[in-house]
Amino acid sequence: MKFLRQLLESIRFAWQALRSNLLRTTLSLLGVTIGIFSIVAVYTFVDSMNSGIREQIDSFGKGVVYVGKWPWVMGNNYPWWKYINRPTMKYNEYRYLSDNLENAQAISILDGRQTTLKNGNNSIESRLLGVSYDYNKISDVPVENGRYFLTNETDNSAFAVILGADIKEALFPNIADAVGETIKINGIKFKVIATMRKKGEDLISLGGSPDDRAYIPYTTYASLFQKDEPEPDIAIKAYDWDNGQETLEGEITGLMRSRRGLKPTQDDNFSINRLDGAVKFFDSIFSSLNVGGGIIALFSLLVGGFGIANIMFVSVKERTNIIGIQKSLGAKNYFILFQFLFEAVFLSLIGGLVGILLVWLLSFIDFGSLKLVLSYSNMIKGIITATVIGVISGIVPAWIAARLDPVIAIRSK
Numbered sequence: 160m161k162f163l164r165q166l167l168e169s170i171r172f173a174w175q176a177l178r179s180n181l182l183r184t185t186l187s188l189l190g191v192t193i194g195i196f197s198i199v200a201v202y203t204f205v206d207s208m209n210s211g212i213r214e215q216i217d218s219f220g221k222g223v224v225y226v227g228k229w230p231w232v233m234g235n236n237y238p239w240w241k242y243i244n245r246p247t248m249k250y251n252e253y254r255y256l257s258d259n260l261e262n263a264q265a266i267s268i269l270d271g272r273q274t275t276l277k278n279g280n281n282s283i284e285s286r287l288l289g290v291s292y293d294y295n296k297i298s299d300v301p302v303e304n305g306r307y308f309l310t311n312e313t314d315n316s317a318f319a320v321i322l323g324a325d326i327k328e329a330l331f332p333n334i335a336d337a338v339g340e341t342i343k344i345n346g347i348k349f350k351v352i353a354t355m356r357k358k359g360e361d362l363i364s365l366g367g368s369p370d371d372r373a374y375i376p377y378t379t380y381a382s383l384f385q386k387d388e389p390e391p392d393i394a395i396k397a398y399d400w401d402n403g404q405e406t407l408e409g410e411i412t413g414l415m416r417s418r419r420g421l422k423p424t425q426d427d428n429f430s431i432n433r434l435d436g437a438v439k440f441f442d443s444i445f446s447s448l449n450v451g452g453g454i455i456a457l458f459s460l461l462v463g464g465f466g467i468a469n470i471m472f473v474s475v476k477e478r479t480n481i482i483g484i485q486k487s488l489g490a491k492n493y494f495i496l497f498q499f500l501f502e503a504v505f506l507s508l509i510g511g512l513v514g515i516l517l518v519w520l521l522s523f524i525d526f527g528s529l530k531l532v533l534s535y536s537n538m539i540k541g542i543i544t545a546t547v548i549g550v551i552s553g554i555v556p557a558w559i560a561a562r563l564d565p566v567i568a569i570r571s572k
Contacts, residue, residue: 190463191510199518199541201452209445227392230430245428262407265296270391277343278330286372289380297396305338305353316378320349324357325370464552471556483568496561503553511545
């Protein structure tokens with residue numbers, strides 16, 4: 160109880176010392192404020208970007224594998240000559256997989272290209288995708304007005320189209336609801352059955368923004384655009400229990416090899432791709448940004464730490480006489496040490512909390528597609544960092560104060 164009482168007394172002395180020198184206290188914590196602000200801001204920006212990109216990638220289909228001609232992962236020695244002669248995916252292969260896969264939640268064939276959509280004198284160049292019926296179970300198709308495709312439309316080459324928000328605004332600038340209107344694609348009339356809600360700009364472009372995208376049935380797309388070199392992909396969504404999609408990939412491999420009549424000694428002439436590669440790629444980038452940004456911010460934090468240490472040496476010098484009186488009255492060394500150590504930690508913590516507050520205020524600023532979110536983990540990192548800097552900055556001055564001879568300290572001026 161005596162130790163606890165003296166500990167609380169040390170905290171009170173430290174707090175009174177800070178209050179009695181408000182100007183010096185304020186100037187001392189500026190360095191730590193800037194340092195903690197820099198570190199927490201870097202981590203917050205990187206985490207927010209990472210979260211936004213993961214959310215965007217998930218919108219293309221979480222737990223989805225894509226079967227196609229080309230592998231997506233390209234290294235420095237990408238053997239394109241090995242893949243160029245592979246056969247492209249066929250519609251009958253999509254139907255075969257759809258009929259035989261047991262571990263697939265949904266399956267769709269898709270292909271796309273840039274083309275011009277017209278409505279009278281209005282036109283826009285956009286990404287046109289041909290998709291089969293289950294595509295909206297695999298990737299997000301945010302219909303705002305109208306409806307998604309019916310099975311008879313996707314199976315029987317209907318001339319129906321779903322428009323992204325930017326396309327609708329460009330082709331029908333004076334119409335609130337374009338559902339039921341007609342546009343021309345490749346000189347052929349298509350009926351607008353739905354328009355999508357506006358998403359806004361993405362942090363990265365994975366196949367273009369959904370606002371600048373239009374969907375038509377795959378069978379219709381194939382008849383119009385796949386006469387030369389069609390290269391569709393087959394997107395297949397795994398069940399939630401199939402973590403890593405390993406069960407689904409194994410079944411796809413077996414069925415595709417059987418369908419294409421590959422011998423056991425022959426390599427696969429198709430590729431199974433996942434968006435995990437993109438996630439890992441961005442994870443490595445963000446990891447490097449965290450390290451690089453943290454090192455840069457650490458330098459400004461060290462400057463703040465040196466500032467606190469300098470102030471603490473000044474405080475020890477100013478209060479040497481008081482230290483002598485306290486020790487002559489029976490104060491233990493740890494009581495004196497804790498006074499100055501707590502003072503340094505308080506200085507650093509206040510500066511750190513101000514820095515975190517500035518990052519929190521920063522999160523209210525509109526950064527466009529980037530939604531800045533200050534997480535509790537980053538707040539805790541900032542507080543712990545500030546505490547450690549306070550301890551490191553104050554331990555030497557506090558140790559010197561605790562080791563002072565009481566007689567010499569009392570005689571000092």
